[in-house]
Amino acid sequence: QFQTTKPSRAKRQDRVKVSVVGVPTMENYKSIFATIAIFLVIQFEVFALSQETTTVSSRRQWLFAQPKRLLKCATALATAELFAPRTCLADDPGPTGRFVTKAQAEYTNSITASRDTNVSPKEAYDSIMRYIPRNQNWGSKKVKALDVGAGAGLSTSYLYDQLGYKDIDAVDWSGDAWRSNVLSTPPSVRFYELDDDTFYSMIKNQRNQQHSNDGEQPEITNEVKYQVICYNFAVNPSKAVRVAKEFLSDDGFLFAPINDRAEYWYKQTYYVLNSEGQILQKSGADVGAWSVQFQPDVTSPTCTGIWCGDINGFNQKRAK
16 A cells, blocks of 8 residues: 655644633632732731831841841742743733643653544654654744644644644544633634544535536635644554545655554554655654553554544544
8 A cells, every 4th residue: 555765855613712712710809818828918018117117226137137028929920930820821922922732751651631532652753753853944924734633732832843834723522621721812723623534525615616516617716735744643554645645745744653464553663754645754663761552543443442533532522
C-alpha cells in the first residue's frame, strides 16, 4: 500500500465551549479573599500610621519602623498574586494571544487526561519535533495544520509554539480532555469535537456546496488543504494514504503512527507521507525506550480494546 520515494524539497462548526460563564468557582472565591485581605492590611497600616505620628517622639524611630511595615504589605500583595485566578476560557485568547495547555508528558509513561484520552509518552512529542519540520513561513496563517486526536492540546501546543504553525484545526471525538486542560487559545486555533471521519466529511460537504447544480464543476476556490496533518492515534496504512492524497497540499506531509500491518492495533511505526501517499521517512520499531503503541482508531470496525467505541461511549455518541 505504500510507495517509497526520496524526500522532495518540497464552514467550521461552532467551537466547543469549555466553561460555564456566571457560575462561581474556587478561583473566584480565592480572588475575593485576596482582595479583602489587602483591604484589611491597608486599613490597619493607615490606622497604625496615624497613631505613630502622634506617639513616636523621634522621627528617626518612625523611619526605622517603615521597612517592617513595607514587608508586611509586600507579603499581602504576594499572597494576593499567588491566589489570584490564572485560568481563562479556551475561547479566550488572553492578553498575549498564546495557546496554553496545562497538560504535560513523561518519558515512557502515558498520563490519563480524561476518561477517553491519554497524554502520550514524551517520546511521542519528541518525534513530532524530529519528523515535522518548522514552518518555513513562521507564523503565516496561509499555512494550515491539522492536529488529529488533539486530546489535551499538548500536540497542538508543539505545533503552535515550537514549530510555528499558527493556523490549526484541532480535532478529537471527545472534548473532555481539551476542556479540562486547554487554558487559552488564539483565534487561529479551532477545536472540533468530532472524529476524524466526520471532520473530513464536513470538509467534503463544504467542497460540494461550492459546485453548481447544473452539472458543471467550477473551480473550488476555498478547498481545504493542509501543509501538515499530525495524527496522535493509530491508523491503518490504507487510511493514512487516503487522507494524505485527499487533504494534503502539494508540498504537504502527513505524520502518523501507522499499524505495522492492517487491522493490527498493538504495534505501530511512525511514518511521514507526502501528498502522493509515498513514504518520506520512517521511525525505528522503538522510539528511545518506548515501544510505539497508541490508542486505536475508534472509527475502525476492527478496533478492539477498552479505547474502542463499544466501551468508551464513542458509538453511543455518534448515534445521537
